Amino acid sequence: KQEVTQIPAALSVPEGENLVLNCSFTDSAIYNLQWFRQDPGKGLTSLLLIQSSQREQTSGRLNASLDKSSGRSTLYIAASQPGDSATYLCAVIATGGFKTIFGAGTRLFVKA
């Protein structure tokens, strides 16, 4: 049974710091992994999607990596800003498709 874990559960950093959020999954047979952010009381916003054949994806200050063999993904945020404060969720699409399994999220707070 696929399980997705995110560490840390919460993180507080000063503005400008570079940071890494971690996501691990127990079954390496995945189609892809997607990172989202969720602001309080809002829906999820897609940040990056990494296909199972890819090693990383970049968008602006965000870089996500995927190591299927070790069951890990990281989300790197460069030069963090107060506007980055949100909950970050990773999700994997299990083999067979159509079923997404989410981690519990990392709550990030960037202090001005």
Added chain:
Amino acid sequence: DTAVSQTPKYLVTQMGNDKSIKCEQNLGHDTMYWYKQDSKKFLKIMFSYNNKELIINETVPNRFSPKSPDKAHLNLHINSLELGDSAVYFCASSLDGINNEQFFGPGTRLTVL
């Protein structure tokens, strides 16, 4: 233009009532989903549909009945509401259920009194 929309945004109702939540996507996607986010903010898939056909039903009580009248719509009807059904329900869609990113609606906060 809103990509994935849900109505209503808030729903407050009494135990035992029946209610529906509507979802529409204008992205031309084939796959649509319903998720439940509980009070601890954990997000869990309930159903996924592909081309109007039910693909995934994650051991959801049969009081929950999804209906997809066409590829752009996936509605959720809930019978005999219970206190434990209180949660935020999210609709999402993707081009297919395998290789493409998912886009989420704004959520419907259901409160059962």
